[in-house]
Each structure stands twice: as C-alpha cells, then as structure tokens.
Amino acid sequence: MDKKRQGRRKELIKEGKFGPQEAISLITITIVTGVFFTSPSILASYVGTATWYMTLISAATAALGFTFVYLLLKRFPGKNIVEIFEITLGRFLGFIFSGLLLALFLLSPATMLRDFTEVMNVYVFPLSPPSYIMGFFIIGVILLGILGLETQARFSRLVAPILLVAFVAALIVASQNYELYRFTPILGYGIKRTIYHGLTRSSVYGYTIILAVIASSLQGTKHIKKIGYISIVASGILVSAATLAFTLTFSYYTAEEVPSSLYQMMALIDFGRFFQRFDALFFFIWDISTLITVSLELYIAASIYCKMFRIQNIKPVIIPFSIIIFTIALIPKDLGTFMSGYANLIPEYGWTVFYILPIIALIAAKLRGKKGEGEHA
Amino acid sequence: MAEFLSYIKKFITYKEPKDIDDFELLESDHEGTDQDGLDEEFQKEQDKKSNQDKDKGEKNEKKKNPLKVDDWNKTKNKSGNKSPQSPENMVDPQLKTNLERIQKVFISDKNSDIIIRQFKIAQKIDAFIVFIDGMVDREIINNYILRQLMKPELFENYKGDRLVEFVENNVLSVHDTKKETKYDMIIGQICNGITVLFIDGCSECLVFETRGYEKRSVEKPATETVIAGSQEGFNENLRTNITLIRKIIKNHHLVTEILPLGKTNHSFCAVIYVDGISNPKVIKEVKRRINSLDTDYIQSDGILEQLIEDRPLMLFPQVLRTERPDRASSFLMEGRVVIVVDGSPFTIAVPVTFFSMMQTSEDSNLKWQLGILLRLTRLIGMFVAILLPGLYTALLLYHQEVIPTDLLSSITMARESVPFPILVELILMEVSFELLIEAGIRVPGIIGTILGMIGGLILGQAAVSAGIVSPLLIVVVAVTGIGNFAIPNHSLALSIRISRYLFIVLGALAGFHGISVGIFVLGGLVCSMKSFGVPFLSPIAPKTKGNSGLALRMPAFSQKERPDFLNTLDRKRTGENPRGWIKRDKGGEKN
Numbered sequence: 001m002d003k004k005r006q007g008r009r010k011e012l013i014k015e016g017k018f019g020p021q022e023a024i025s026l027i028t029i030t031i032v033t034g035v036f037f038t039s040p041s042i043l044a045s046y047v048g049t050a051t052w053y054m055t056l057i058s059a060a061t062a063a064l065g066f067t068f069v070y071l072l073l074k075r076f077p078g079k080n081i082v083e084i085f086e087i088t089l090g091r092f093l094g095f096i097f098s099g100l101l102l103a104l105f106l107l108s109p110a111t112m113l114r115d116f117t118e119v120m121n122v123y124v125f126p127l128s129p130p131s132y133i134m135g136f137f138i139i140g141v142i143l144l145g146i147l148g149l150e151t152q153a154r155f156s157r158l159v160a161p162i163l164l165v166a167f168v169a170a171l172i173v174a175s176q177n178y179e180l181y182r183f184t185p186i187l188g189y190g191i192k193r194t195i196y197h198g199l200t201r202s203s204v205y206g207y208t209i210i211l212a213v214i215a216s217s218l219q220g221t222k223h224i225k226k227i228g229y230i231s232i233v234a235s236g237i238l239v240s241a242a243t244l245a246f247t248l249t250f251s252y253y254t255a256e257e258v259p260s261s262l263y264q265m266m267a268l269i270d271f272g273r274f275f276q277r278f279d280a281l282f283f284f285i286w287d288i289s290t291l292i293t294v295s296l297e298l299y300i301a302a303s304i305y306c307k308m309f310r311i312q313n314i315k316p317v318i319i320p321f322s323i324i325i326f327t328i329a330l331i332p333k334d335l336g337t338f339m340s341g342y343a344n345l346i347p348e349y350g351w352t353v354f355y356i357l358p359i360i361a362l363i364a365a366k367l368r369g370k371k372g373e374g375e376h377a
Numbered sequence: 378m379a380e381f382l383s384y385i386k387k388f389i390t391y392k393e394p395k396d397i398d399d400f401e402l403l404e405s406d407h408e409g410t411d412q413d414g415l416d417e418e419f420q421k422e423q424d425k426k427s428n429q430d431k432d433k434g435e436k437n438e439k440k441k442n443p444l445k446v447d448d449w450n451k452t453k454n455k456s457g458n459k460s461p462q463s464p465e466n467m468v469d470p471q472l473k474t475n476l477e478r479i480q481k482v483f484i485s486d487k488n489s490d491i492i493i494r495q496f497k498i499a500q501k502i503d504a505f506i507v508f509i510d511g512m513v514d515r516e517i518i519n520n521y522i523l524r525q526l527m528k529p530e531l532f533e534n535y536k537g538d539r540l541v542e543f544v545e546n547n548v549l550s551v552h553d554t555k556k557e558t559k560y561d562m563i564i565g566q567i568c569n570g571i572t573v574l575f576i577d578g579c580s581e582c583l584v585f586e587t588r589g590y591e592k593r594s595v596e597k598p599a600t601e602t603v604i605a606g607s608q609e610g611f612n613e614n615l616r617t618n619i620t621l622i623r624k625i626i627k628n629h630h631l632v633t634e635i636l637p638l639g640k641t642n643h644s645f646c647a648v649i650y651v652d653g654i655s656n657p658k659v660i661k662e663v664k665r666r667i668n669s670l671d672t673d674y675i676q677s678d679g680i681l682e683q684l685i686e687d688r689p690l691m692l693f694p695q696v697l698r699t700e701r702p703d704r705a706s707s708f709l710m711e712g713r714v715v716i717v718v719d720g721s722p723f724t725i726a727v728p729v730t731f732f733s734m735m736q737t738s739e740d741s742n743l744k745w746q747l748g749i750l751l752r753l754t755r756l757i758g759m760f761v762a763i764l765l766p767g768l769y770t771a772l773l774l775y776h777q778e779v780i781p782t783d784l785l786s787s788i789t790m791a792r793e794s795v796p797f798p799i800l801v802e803l804i805l806m807e808v809s810f811e812l813l814i815e816a817g818i819r820v821p822g823i824i825g826t827i828l829g830m831i832g833g834l835i836l837g838q839a840a841v842s843a844g845i846v847s848p849l850l851i852v853v854v855a856v857t858g859i860g861n862f863a864i865p866n867h868s869l870a871l872s873i874r875i876s877r878y879l880f881i882v883l884g885a886l887a888g889f890h891g892i893s894v895g896i897f898v899l900g901g902l903v904c905s906m907k908s909f910g911v912p913f914l915s916p917i918a919p920k921t922k923g924n925s926g927l928a929l930r931m932p933a934f935s936q937k938e939r940p941d942f943l944n945t946l947d948r949k950r951t952g953e954n955p956r957g958w959i960k961r962d963k964g965g966e967k968n
Contacts, residue, residue, distance in 0.1 A: 021920045120890065124775070136887050140894040144901045154904040155897075158918035273781060280779040280889055287893035316391055 015217045015303065015314075016150025020227050023211065023218055025160035026153050027231035028238070030207045030296055032167075033289040035242045036262055037115040038343050039204070043243065044255035046197045050188025052244035057198025059236030062205030065355035066228045069212050072362045074221045076372030081212035081358070082307040087372075088365040095308060097357050101209070102304045104353045106321070108346050109297035110328035113137060115343060116290045118335045119260040123267075124283070131330065137291065138326050144295040145302065145318040149217060152299065156292050166285045167238065171245045173278065174265045178248035188252075203350030204239075205232055212358070213300050213307075259335065262286070298322055400662050400687075402728065402910030402944055466560045472503050472577035479507050479575075482564055496523065499532035502540065503577040512570030514589025521550040522572065522585065541579050553586035568643040592617065593722075598700045600867060603739040607703040615719035619647055621702035622717075622724075626651070626709060636664065638681065638718065641673040646681065647717040649705075654712045656944045659909055663714045663727060678721040685727075687907050692875060694868035695908040697729040704738045712945030714909075728909035728943065730916075734866040735759070740930050748930025758863030763873050765857045766803055767880030767892050769850075773799050775888030787849075794844035800885040802846050806854045807878070809836070814858075915942035 043051040069081075076084045081101065086094035116137070117130045125133060144152055188194055208228045211218065218224050246261040249268070258264045263286070266279040302317040311317065332338040365371065469475050476493070483491040495505040506522065525531060531548050545554050557563050558581045563573055570588035595617065598610030611618045619633055630652040638644045646667065650660050666685040675681050678698060686695040699705055700723050705715045708726040716725040726733075735755050740748040772780060773788070780788065795802060813832040817825040833855070840846045857877065864870040876899060883891030906913035915921055921941040934955040939945045 019919060022918070124888070124890070133887070133890065136891060136894050140897045143898050147901050147905045151901050151905040154912065154914065154918040155900050157920060158900065158904060158914060273783065276781070277778050280776040283889045284893055284896075287890055288897055291893065291897045 015214060016148060016153075017217055017219070018150055018153040019219065020223050020230075022153035022157040023223075023227045024231050024234065025156040026292070026296055027208055027210060027227065028234045029156055029160065029163065029289050030210070030293045031205055031231065031235035032238045032242075033112070033293040034204050034347075035239050036260060036286045036289065037112075037119050038259055038338075039347065040243055040246050040261040041256055041258050042343060042347075043197070043201070044246075044250075044252055046189070047194045048188035048252040049183065049185060049247050050191075050194040052240045052247055054188070054194045054198045054201070055204075055239045055243055056236055057195060058202040059205050059232050059239075061199050061202035062208065062354075063229060063232045065202065065206060065351065065358075066208045066232060068355060068362055069209055069358045070221070070225050070228060072358050072365070073212055073215055073224055075362070075365055075370075077221055078216060079372055080215045080307060081209070081361075082304055084212075084365075085357070085361055088361045088368065088370050097361070098304055098308045100353050100357065101213075102301055102308065104346065104350060105297050105301035105304060106324060107328065108350075109141075109294040109301070110325045111342055111346060112290060112294055112297070113325060113329040114332055114338055116287075117329070118338055119263065122259050122335070123263055123279070134326055134329060137294070138322050140291050141295040141298055142318055142322045144291070145298050145322065146315050148314075149214060149296075149299055149303070152292065152296055153217075156296075159288055159292070163285050163289060166282070167242075170262065170266060170278070170282055170285070171241060173269055173271075174245055174249060176270070177265070177268050178245070180248070182248050182251055200351070201347050203354055204347050205235060206350050206354030208232060209354050209358070210296070210300055213303055294325075298325060301325075400910045401907070402656065402659060402942070468558050468560070468563070468575070468580055468582050470578050470580045472505070472575060475575045475582075476505060478560070482560075483507075483567075494523070496527060498526050498540075498544070498576060499529045499535075500527065501529075501532075504575060506572055506574050507567060508572040508587065509567060509570060512590045513572055513587040517551060517587045517589065518572060522574070522587070525549055526574075540576055541581055541583055544574070544576070545583055549583075549585065551585040551587070555584050556581045557584050558582075565637065565643040569645070588616075595621065601699065601701050601704070601737065601865070603737060603742070605742040606738050607701065609702055610700045611702060611705075611717075611722045611724060613720050613722050615645060615647060615717055618702070618717045618722075618724065619649065622649060622706055622709070622715070625702055625706040630654070631709070634664070636667050638667070638670070638675045639673055640671065642675065644675060645719050649709060649715045649717065651709050651712070654710070654939070654945050654947050655714055656712065656946065659714055659728060659943075662909055663716065667716070675718070676720075678716070678718040678723045678725050681716065681718055682725055687909065691902065691906055692872045693731075693903060693906060693913070694734070694866065694872065695729070695906060695913070697726045697734055697866065698723040698868065699726060700724075701738055707738065707741070708733075712939050712943040712947075728907075728911035730908065730911065730942070731869075731903065731913050732916075734869045735864070737865045741933070743930075745930050745932045752930055755863050755865065758860040759873060761860030762857055762864065762870075763876050764880055764892070765853055765860070766807065766877055767884035767895070768889075769853045769884075770799055770803060770881055771884035771888040771892055774885060788847070791847040791849055795847050797845070800881070802850055803854075803881055804878075806840075806846055806850055807857075807881070810854050810858055811874070911942050916940065 040051060043054065047054045072081075072084055073079075076087065079087070082094075082098045085097040088094070089097060113134055114130075117133045120133050121128070121130060144155070208231060211224050211228055215221075215224060218227065242262060245265065246255060249265050250258060250261065255261065263279055263282065266282040267277060269278045270276040298318065298321055299314075302314050302321050305311070305317055305321070306314050332342050469478070476495075479493060480486070485491045485493060490510050491507065492510050493505055493507045495503070498504045504526070506518070508518065525548050526544070532543075534547070535543050541556060545556070557566070557573070563582065563584065566584050567573055570590055571584050572587040574583040574585070576582070592614040593612040595609050595612060597608050601610075609621060611621060623631065628651060632650055632652045634648045635645050636648055638646045648660070648663055648667065663685075667681075670684055672684065675684070682694070682696050682698065683689055688695065697708075699708075705724045705726060709715055713726050713728060716727070718725070735752065737751075740751055743751070777785060792799075797805065809832075813829060813836075816832075817829045819825075820828050837851045837855075841848050841851060861870055861874055864873060879899070880892055880895050883895040885891075887894070904912070904914055904918055912919055919942075934951070937951045937953075937955065938948050939950050941948075
C-alpha cells in the first residue's frame with residue numbers, strides 16, 4: 001500500500017482504548033448469550049445428550065480458527081482486519097471480503113434480536129407484538145452504539161462479574177431438578193455425529209474475530225492472543241456447564257421442544273412456598289447480556305462499514321444500521337420458521353467467514369510477501 | 378415556518394462533529410517520578426509554544442498594514458479592555474489623577490461604601506487611602522496605618538527618595554503589604570477588603586491586608602455529619618477554609634494558587650494540591666478550565682462546578698463537593714486537586730469517581746469490617762432508591778408469577794379498594810414524598826421536622842384509610858426514600874431521585890425488560906462519563922490495579938498505594954510494612 005493511502009488510514013474513527021479484562025468480558029458475553037435462547041434445544045435435536053462436550057469440540061475448533069486470525073494480526077501489527085484484507089487481497093477483493101464480514105455482522109444481531117423476541121413472546125409477553133419488544137430493545141442498543149466501543153467495553157466489564165455470579169447461582173439453584181440418569185447415553189446420537197456438529201457449530205465461538213476488527217483499540221497483538229484464547233476457554237466452560245445442566249434437567253426428547261432451556265430450568269425451581277419461580281429474576285442476566293451482544297455487533301457492523309468506506313464519524317451510521325437490523329429481525333414469520341432456518345444460519349455456516357476468509361488472507365499475504373510495518377518476513 | 382424547516386434540515390443533514398478538546402488522564406512515563414523533570418518538560422513545552430506564538434505574531438506583524446487613528450480608536454473602543462501595560466492601567470505619579478480615577482471607577486459620589494481618606498504623610502506629603510467600609514478592620518486602619526503615617530517622628534530618618542519603600546519598611550505595622558502599579562489588580566484588591574495607599578509623586582501604591590469583614594465561625598458540617606470523626610466544617614471565608622485544610626495537612630509541599638473568578642466580580646478561588654503527589658496534567662487542566670471561564674459573576678462553587686465539569690448535560694455529578702476539611706485533606710493526600718471558592722462553604726474535589734461519592738470520612742475512622750458494612754449498606758440503599766418503585770410496578774403489572782402466592786393475595790386484597798392504576802398510585806405517592814422533602818428543607822428548623830412527621834405518618838395513614846393508596850405502596854415509597862437518604866453525596870442522591878422516575882415508567886411500559894433496558898442505558902451513560910479525564914467508574918470499569926479500599930473498605934495497612942487511576946507522581950502511600958512494629962523476615966513471615 002502506498003504511503004499516501006496509509007497516511008489517510010490514520011485519520012480513521014477513534015474507537016478508544018481498553019484493556020484485556022474489558023475485551024474478555026465483551027467477547028465472552030457475546031459468545032455465551034446464545035445459550036439463553038433456542039440454541040441448546042437445537043443442539044439437543046442434533047446430538048441428544050452429548051451437547052455439553054460437543055460444545056467443547058466447537059470451542060477447540062474455534063481456538064484453532066482463531067490461531068489463524070491471530071497469525072494474520074501478528075503479521076500486520078496495529079492493522080485491523082478490513083485494512084489487512086485490502087493489503088493482502090487488493091482493494092476490490094479486500095472490499096468483498098470485508099463486505100461479507102459486514103453482512104454477517106448485520107445478520108447476527110438481527111438473528112439474536114429475533115431469537116430474544118420469540119423467547120420473550122413465549123414466556124413473558126405473550127400478547128405483545130414482536131415490534132414492541134424489539135423497539136424497546138433497539139432504543140437501548142442505539143444509545144450504547146452512539147456512546148461507543150469504549151463505553152460498551154466498560155459496561156460489560158462492570159456487569160460481567162454480576163452476570164457470572166448470577167449465572168453460576170442459577171445453575172446451582174437449578175440443581176434440585178438434576179437427574180444423573182439423564183446424562184446417558186453419554187455418546188448421544190453417536191460420536192461421529194457429535195464431532196461433525198461440534199466442528200460445524202464452532203462458528204458460535206467465532207466472534208473472536210471481533211478482536212480483529214477492533215485491533216487498534218486493544219493493547220497490541222500479544223494481548224489479542226491472550227484475550228482471544230481466554231474468551232474461548234471461558235465461554236466453552238460456561239456454555240458446556242449450561243448445556244450439561246440442561247441435559248441433566250430435561251430428557252433429550254423433551255429438550256428439543258423447549259424454546260429457552262435456561263429460562264425453563266429457572267421456572268422449575270421450587271424451594272418451599274416462598275422461594276419459587278426464579279425465572280423472571282434470571283431475566284435480567286439474559287436481557288442485559290443480549291443488549292450487550294446486539295449493541296456490540298451493531299457497533300462492529302458500523303465500524304466495518306466506516307472502515308470500508310473510510311468514514312471518520314461512526315455515529316451517523318448507527319441509527320440506519322439499527323433500522324436495518326430491526327427490519328431483518330422482522331423477516332421470519334414465526335418461531336417455527338425462525339428455528340428451522342434463520343437460527344441456524346450463522347452457527348452452521350458462520351465459520352466460512354470467521355475462519356476461511358482470514359486463512360485466505362493469510363495465505364495471500366505469505367504468497368505475495370505482504371507484511372505490516374515493523375514485521376520482518 | 379422557516380425556523381421549523383431549518384430545524385428539519387439540521388435534523389436530516391450531516392454536520393461535522395465539533396472538535397472538542399477532550400482531556401484524558403492517560404498513563405504516562407512520568408508516573409512515580411520526581412516532578413522536577415516534568416516541570417522542566419512543561420516549561421520546555423510552554424517555551425516552545427510561546428516561541429511559536431511569537432513567531433506567528435512576528436509573521437502577522439509583517440503582514441499587517443499600519444492602522445489609521447480612527448481604526449485604532451474603533452478597535453480600542455470595541456475591545457473595551459485595556460492592556461495591563463497601557464498607561465491608563467498604571468498608577469500615575471500625580472496624586473490628583475489617581476484620586477480622580479479611583480473616584481470615577483468606584484462612582485464615589487453615589488457609592489457610600491467607598492471610603493477615600495485624604496491626609497498628609499508626616500504632615501507634609503499628600504496621600505490618600507481607599508477601602509470599602511465594612512470589609513476592613515477599622516482597628517488596623519486607625520491604629521496601625523493612619524496613626525503611623527501621620528506621625529512626623531517616624532519619618533525623621535527619611536532621606537527623600539523611595540518613599541513607598543520607606544513607608545513599607547519603617548512606618549506601617551501591618552503584617553502583609555505589597556507594592557502594586559496596575560489598576561486592574563488594585564481595583565480587584567479593594568473589592569476584596571484590602572486597603573490601598575496612594576502617595577503623591579509615587580508611581581506605585583501600597584496594598585495592605587486589612588480584611589476584617591463579618592464571617593461565620595467554624596461550625597459543625599450541616600450536610601455531612603459523622604459519629605466518629607472531626608466535627609469541623611468549612612465556612613464562607615476563603616482564607617479560613619484554606620487554613621482549615623492547612624491545619625490538617627502540615628506539609629510544605631501543599632500549594633495554594635489563587636485564581637480570579639468572574640470578569641466583573643473580582644472574586645477568587647484557590648486551587649490547592651500537594652506538589653509531588655498530584656498529577657501536573659490534572660493541575661494544569663483545572664487551572665486551564667478556570668482561567669478560560671468568560672463570565673461576569675460566579676456566585677458559588679455550584680456554578681463553578683457546572684462551568685468546569687466534563688459533560689454538563691449528564692445527570693450525575695462529575696465533581697465532588699464537600700464541606701468537611703478532613704475529607705478535602707484526604708482527597709489532597711490521595712493526589713486530587715481541591716478548589717475552594719470564596720463565599721462558599723463547600724470545596725470541590727477533582728477528579729472523582731462514583732465510589733468516592735459513596736464514601737464518607739467516617740469509613741476510614743472505623744475498623745475496616747464496619748467500614749465494609751457501611752459501604753455495602755449505602756450501595757444497597759442506592760439500588761433500592763433507584764430500582765424499588767420500578768420493580769414494584771413491573772412485578773405487579775407483568776410478572777405476578779414471581780410473587781409468592783401468599784404475598785400476592787395480600788397485595789391483591791390491599792389493592793382491592795384502590796381506585797387508581799399502579800402507575801398513577803405510585804407517581805402520586807412519589808410526588809407527595811418529593812413535596813414533603815422539599816417543604817421540609819424550606820421550612821425552618823423544628824417546623825420542618827414536624828412537617829415531615831405530619832406528612833409521613835398522618836398523611837400516609839390517612840391515604841391508606843381513605844383507600845387512595847395501598848399500605849404496601851406506602852412501605853415501598855418509604856423504603857425508597859430511606860434508601861435515597863443513605864447516599865452520602867447530595868448531588869448523586871438527587872440524580873438518583875430523578876432516575877427513579879425513568880425506571881417507574883420503564884417498568885410500567887415493559888416490565889423487567891424495560892428495567893433491563895433502563896439499567897443498560899443508564900449504566901452505559903455512567904460508563905461513558907469522565908471526571909477531569911478519569912473514568913467515572915474507576916477502579917472497576919475500567920479495572921485499574923492495586924486499589925484496595927476504594928470500592929469496599931480494606932484495612933488501613935493494606936492501602937499501600939494511592940488510586941492508580943489518578944496517575945499520581947508518588948504512588949506509594951505507605952512503606953512495605955506499614956505496621957513497623959510487626960517485624961517480618963524475608964519470606965514475609967511474622968517473627
């Protein structure tokens with residue numbers, strides 16, 4: 001890339017700086033939030049009782065995929081993925097790759113938003129139209145989007161310990177309904193099927209690519225490596241614990257029918273006449289995690305867009321993008337349509353964007369001998 | 378119509394964001410180092426800047442064409458300000474000119490407070506003193522200024538030159554005197570209760586400290602009372618307040634810089650910091666903000682707070698106001714900067730965080746276990762104050778399944794006779810409670826207490842008996858109010874009182890979902906706030922290292938370092954073993 005272009009690049013948006021703890025909180029919350037919705041029941045339909053270790057296979061695969069992202073970032077220190085795509089693949093192809101990433105980050109929050117709304121409709125607000133629930137949600141998301149990435153990172157760091165304690169407490173208090181016999185058959189529908197789905201659904205852990213988009217806000221490639229792996233391990237443990245609790249609470253054939261496994265688990269808690277029905281209290285962890293996830297993904301989409309088109313001010317992009325997300329979220333007709341199609345799009349095929357695109361970029365960089373400043377090939 | 382169209386146009390078209398000079402207190406290489414190096418660096422920066430300005434000025438001068446006299450007069454009249462070195466601003470050797478000027482400036486023909494006393498020094502040389510009646514100590518003026526100046530025997534050794542210096546060194550028995558030549562300074566001093574002596578034939582005058590106006594004595598703080606701790610509070614006198622701080626911090630590095638406040642008011646404020654501890658960038662920023670103020674009158678520290686805070690539109694306070702000298706001193710020793718405004722019994726401490734607003738000076742006077750209990754109680758109080766009414770609304774309107782059956786049935790029975798919907802009932806009670814608080818503050822002394830009792834007990838009881846509100850709601854509103862009073866910072870407590878209404882409305886509109894969105898938005902706004910470059914939720918978000926005792930009270934001996942987020946020059950508060958009497962070997966084991 002010529003010096004003129006590099007000079008122009010430096011004028012890009014200010015996203016602020018934050019530390020590893022904030023970044024780990026952001027990424028872990030984004031990955032784990034999926035477990036609150038329809039995802040565990042979809043997993044149960046695929047692998048039966050093997051969900052808890054299937055997700056660990058996915059996490060391991062994601063860690064491998066992230067290694068390529070890390071190697072790419074290491075080769076181009078201080079550069080974000082949009083810039084790296086452009087440097088390694090050229091302006092046109094780099095633009096297309098960034099566009100694919102953008103499309104994914106527009107689809108992902110929309111899916112999450114619809115997932116959330118459907119579960120809300122089932123359990124809490126059966127009479128409210130989806131647009132009403134989404135409307136409230138999107139207002140909060142827009143405000144945090146406008147406040148910026150640094151604020152989102154700080155907020156997630158602030159609430160992460162509370163969410164973690166509440167999450168663990170929820171799993172502990174739900175233990176009164178655990179039955180060990182539901183743990184078997186331990187291999188679920190067969191090890192081959194478990195490994196296959198474990199590999200393909202590794203995309204749920206692929207959100208570590210966010211680190212590549214916001215690389216300039218983090219404190220160097222060394223930290224990115226640490227943040228990425230810790231996030232994957234932490235989310236792997238949390239998701240696995242949640243799916244294990246789910247497996248122990250519901251028989252695998254019942255599990256497939258439950259729209260939100262954790263919410264249902266909380267509804268079954270009964271410690272005498274006074275302490276029962278903790279589901280609505282669990283609602284806060286669920287809601288705030290989703291708000292953090294959707295606002296981060298919205299911001300990332302806006303950030304990729306601004307970087308692609310070299311727009312310096314991200315704020316005016318936030319509202320149009322949130323309208324796009326809101327509109328996409330309204331497309332599925334009902335919960336059935338959503339679960340059979342849209343809900344599986346990113347978990348099943350997201351890896352093509354999360355891992356394959358960075359791998360192609362890395363290969364292209366090696367072949368074309370491209371490297372960042374300060375990196376010696 | 379045109380205005381409306383322009384508003385619509387502004388709304389739909391893109392405008393470049395304003396380039397605001399956003400101050401951030403970031404980590405630097407100078408932390409924990411000696412300040413001298415930094416001073417040199419700042420000096421170099423200043424020199425570089427002034428050189429650049431000079432160069433620019435020279436270049437501009439080269440380009441400028443000479444002004445015509447009319448243009449020059451126009452410019453002069455337009456600006457209205459005289460340069461400090463202009464002849465109009467300097468003391469004239471002729472006494473008559475000075476007298477006329479003082480009379481003109483203070484409108485002495487109408488202004489009865491201005492006393493201009495003309496006399497002859499040593500019965501020979503014409504002179505006059507000028508002061509404001511009531512602002513000065515008459516005893517000093519009569520016995521130690523006028524009497525001395527009029528005695529001819531005190532001038533026996535006078536050789537005939539440098540009269541001002543002779544008077545200062547040999548005649549006057551006043552502890553603080555200073556020579557002054559500029560009128561803008563002299564006028565400001567007179568307004569502050571200082572007496573000025575003009576002598577015929579001298580191009581400088583003498584100003585002496587004669588302030589002696591009425592002031593309140595040092596009393597107990599009214600808004601920050603404690604059981605264990607100092608019982609002294611600030612009053613409205615700048616000098617007294619500075620002394621109260623100096624009385625606690627007996628450190629020669631404690632620096633007080635006096636800065637002018639307001640263009641026409643001639644009021645002052647003191648910027649206090651401990652040299653070698655406070656970060657120079659913060660000190661510089663505080664001074665920069667105060668010096669840049671362009672307003673005629675700053676009534677109190679509250680106005681100054683609004684003028685210097687980072688985000689004026691934000692609901693929550695970004696500076697901390699305290700009326701306790703011990704608290705202000707503790708802030709100074711932590712590395713913060715304290716601003717004392719003349720005429721205000723509160724001082725401003727910056728930078729501050731949310732957690733410092735939830736602390737009192739009592740916390741550190743108690744054992745750490747008790748301190749933790751107090752801080753946790755306050756935090757619970759804050760959450761109750763902000764969320765309880767909203768949660769109550771959400772529970773009764775949307776999430777009845779969470780309420781245990783027995784409780785739900787008693788709530789339903791109690792609400793049976795209430796004609797209002799929950800939202801109306803709650804707002805009605807909250808507004809009544811607000812009225813009670815406001816009336817209680819405005820009504821003097823004992824009547825206020827009685828009013829609170831009448832309102833709280835009789836009105837609440839009557840409302841329940843009349844079936845207007847349910848008894849549970851009275852409990853909710855009362856507990857919320859008590860929670861609010863547990864917040865030690867008045868501004869923060871008020872902000873929380875306002876936020877509570879947001880949560881009531883959100884709870885009524887969308888139950889727990891609405892409250893979650895409210896927490897998310899409010900939490901985000903608070904996370905985005907900064908106080909003089911320091912994030913408001915430090916040391917939790919962002920996480921900073923080694924801040925034991927900031928969020929929760931830790932033992933005094935474990936608080937070895939100053940807050941990391943303040944980036945102080947001297948990080949260490951204690952030695953490695955603050956309790957020296959416990960001897961430790963290399964492994965840290967007790968001997």
